[in-house]
Amino acid sequence: MECCCESGKTNDLKIEGDIGADPFWCNICYCNLEMERLPISDELAKELSSWIVQYGEWIDWENDTLLPGAIQLEEEFNQAGAALAEKAKQELDGKYKITYSPAKSVEMYN
Template sequence: MECFCEQKETYELKVEGDVGADPIWCSHCGCNLDIETLPISNELIRELMEWVRLYGEWIDWEKDKLLPNGVELEEEHNKQGMNLTEKIKKELEGKYSIKFSPSIVANMYANKYPS
């Protein structure tokens, strides 16, 4: 997949949620990659896009604070992300090195605004 690395191509990918971004990234340069160019099934693309759409559901964005059950919501989101990462690995079988990068936003908010 094309990225901003010196060699202009990466085979080392990271699955990571973020607001307004596709969930596939270059593990080296951090380039956000177009999920449509990854040779995976349309069903898996749909699952990944639904997963990333829910990123940050544990935060009250208007008040800039963690929801009461925010840590648990983020943990569930990370579990789903790990499961989706395993599905990607199965579909790509050795073509790419793929790792999952869990969200740590809830812990950051919990430390920033302790109860």
């Protein structure tokens, strides 16, 4: 997979939520990677796309505070992300190393 590393390629990927970004990142240079360039199923791509738009639903962005129930919402987001990372590991078996980086917004606000 092409990335911003000195070599220009990586097989060490992480799945992480962020606003306005695809869920795949180089785990070395932290370059955001285009999901469409990975050999994953359409079903997994749709699940990841649905998951990623939920990032930050526990944050009141206008007031820079957590919403009521933020801990639970972030935990549910992280559980879903971990499950999707496992699916990605299965589909990309042997081609890429996949890790999951959970959201830690609640920690940042406490």
